[in-house]
Amino acid sequence: MGRSPCCSKDEDLKRGAWTAEEDKILIDYIRVHGHGRWRNLPQKAGLKRCGKSCRLRWLNYLGPDIKRGNISSDEEELIIRLHNLLGNRWSLIAGRLPGRTDNEIKNYWNTNLSKRMKDNKDHNKETTTSSSNPKHPQTEPTPFKIDLPVIRTKATKCSKPLLINNNAQQSTPIPLLLDASAAAADDYCNLTDADGGLNDLLINSDVSDLCYEVLLSPYSDQPTTIFSDDILNQWTHSYFDDADDHINHDDDSIVDRHCHQSNDKEIE
DNA sequence: AATTTCCACAACCGCCAGTGG
DNA sequence: CCCACTGGCGGTTGTGGAAAT
Structure with missing residues (x-):
């Protein structure tokens, strides 16, 4: 029952x-x-x-804080950036847009932006195809192999930050990777909402400064977002400084998080 | 003018995590 | 630990109005 x-x-x-x-x-x-x-x-x-x-x-x-009316171009740009960063995590995205609801943003994306994104993608494909010379086919570009730990997002919540991937043996800290395109995947670790801390960081930070994008694969024009070490340090320290009893800091380590969820997978 | 198609968005649905008894 | 309940989330559907035919 x-x-x-x-x-x-x-x-x-x-x-x-x-x-x-x-x-x-x-x-x-x-x-x-x-x-x-x-x-x-x-x-x-x-x-x-x-x-x-x-x-x-x-x-x-x-609700008293609901903002009605058209989405401004600034808001639209922010939505696109955040969607690129977070995937279909509408509530998180809405958190960055005061007065906008997740439902409104979701609708706006589905009716306006997703179509536009698709059109852009198609256009890019056409451009690429038409510029290639069939008599002298180029060898397929080698995918940019990047040997980094990857955290894929999942639209679920974490409540507790757990330690922790210690890469102290590495000479240089490795950046964490957030693959927004895998947002719907069921069985990967979630990078957000460790007791709300990371959410707050995401919501209260200027996302344009948070990350940079790379094309990991020449077969996809979907860029992958990589957070810089600085940002990660900022995140991890500003958040975990408040939670020292949970965390052992390690000078040269990048802090990694696992969800409490039992189905969380190791980062790749 | 009537009908059909398209679009925007409000509302619904199912699922999940957290919580408390 | 179990279970019922609650709130929250993202995907999907339904519907009214605008645009096209």
């Missing part, structure tokens, strides 16, 4: 678009009682809605 669903489909609950009246009821209720306890909220507020639906309505539409 599993958990009961958020709202039974048999119940006489209203679905679909919210009316102005329902909005008002929800706003008034939250103004007085605050939000939380979403499951019981509709009943207490007198709404024939599922709690989850109320929560979504509040978070995505009615």
